[in-house]
Amino acid sequence: MQSPPPDLRLAVRLRRELLADGYTDDQLTRLLRAGVLVRIRRGAYVEKKLWDRLAPEDRHRVLSRAVLRAGHPLMALTHVSAVLELGVAVWGVPLDEVHTTRTDGKGARREAGVVHHSGLLAESETQVVEGVRIGPAARAAVEVMATATPEAALVVANGLLHARHITRPELVAAAQAMKHWPYSLSAHVVVALADGRFESVGETRAFYLCRQQGLPRPEPQYVVRDERGNVVARLDLAWPAYGVFVEFDGRAKYDQHRRPGETLAQYLLREKKREELVCLLTGWVCIRITWEDLARPLQTGSRIRRVLELRRPLGA
Known part of the structure; x- marks a missing residue:
């Protein structure tokens, strides 16, 4: 089962807040040296045990909170920083800089770890998500x-x-x-x-690979039914005319679709039986794609093309 995202609402402590609580700068330095705290940007601290277990996306979210708390009150997260606050997975987008825009149109500049954009953003367009202000999705x-x-x-x-x-x-x-x-x-x-209809990063990237390699456009989330009309599977990508479908294998997918208490081995066995049932009902061929396959688009595209050519429908 997929773990819930960490609660980051109280993750960031500003220097001024710690000093108000009675800490001194000397004590903060000792806490940093002892590995109790980590300074994520000037004047902003996080417990090191929390920081160490955060994924890159959540580290970016923590940095975003530090930037907003120390910044202008009219500032809102935009670009990929806003996307991450909505809980949407990203891929291939640098996460080393927080992106913001002010609703008064001022403050456009770049500083260490932050890009302040100059685009026009109305106050009425902002919303508060997970305790932070973001621009329109x-x-x-x-x-x-x-x-x-x-x-x-x-x-x-x-x-x-x-x-x-x-x-x-x-x-x-x-x-x-x-x-x-x-x-x-x-x-x-x-x-x-x-x-x-695309449910994951892997499915979208597999679809994009097909487009870039000049393959016929596949149908996402294709529904397969049994003899009684009951839904037995939804296929990641399918070419019904060719009798070919693609299933993407990735750890995130395993975590998302595993049942409560189900081990990874049990899930993989259930997935294998599901694939066998689909092939039995349809007579189609399954192509499985992994992250490694996506990193080799030419070879993967050629592999898919060969299968499609062997299954080419009459008259095509």
Whole structure:
């Protein structure tokens, strides 16, 4: 089972708060040397035992809190920093800098670990999530499109759509409103491909690999039913006309779909039986893809192409 995200609401302690509690700078230095605290940026501290167990995404969220607490009250998280606060998985987007925008249009600058953007953001557009102010989700999706690769941006767009933080009309409207932004020329490609049916980073990347390798466009989350019409499986990607489907294997997927008390070995056995049932009902061929396969797009694309060519439908 997937572990719940850590509660970060009280993770950051500012120097001024610790001094108000009776600590001295000398004591803080000793706590740092003893490995009790870690300084994540100037004047901001976190318990080291918490910091050490955080994933990169949650470390970014902690840094975001430190930036907001020490910054201007009209500041809000934007770009990938806002996406992470919505609980959406990201891939291929640098997390070493926190992104903010002020609702008064001022303060655009870059400092160590922080990018303060100059875009226009109305106070009415902000919302509070997990105790922090963020900009609009659809706007964040387009901001990532302007600062990341199309593949990374598609991961974010699909994640926001699947989690229902945004709708497709909202995504289209945000892209249209920001079409003159620098570096947003590929936004129309991402918007055209965006689809809320994708459930994971791996599925989106596998789909994008198919597109980049010139393969026929697969259908995401294809439903397979038994003889009575009962749903027995939803396939990650499928080419019904070819009788081929793709299943992505990744640790996050295992954690998400394992039943309470089910071991990894038990889950893998159940997944194997599920695949066998799908193949028995449909007569289709399964191709399994891993993270390693995604890192070799040419070879993986060729492997999929060979299978599709062998299963090419009559008249195609």
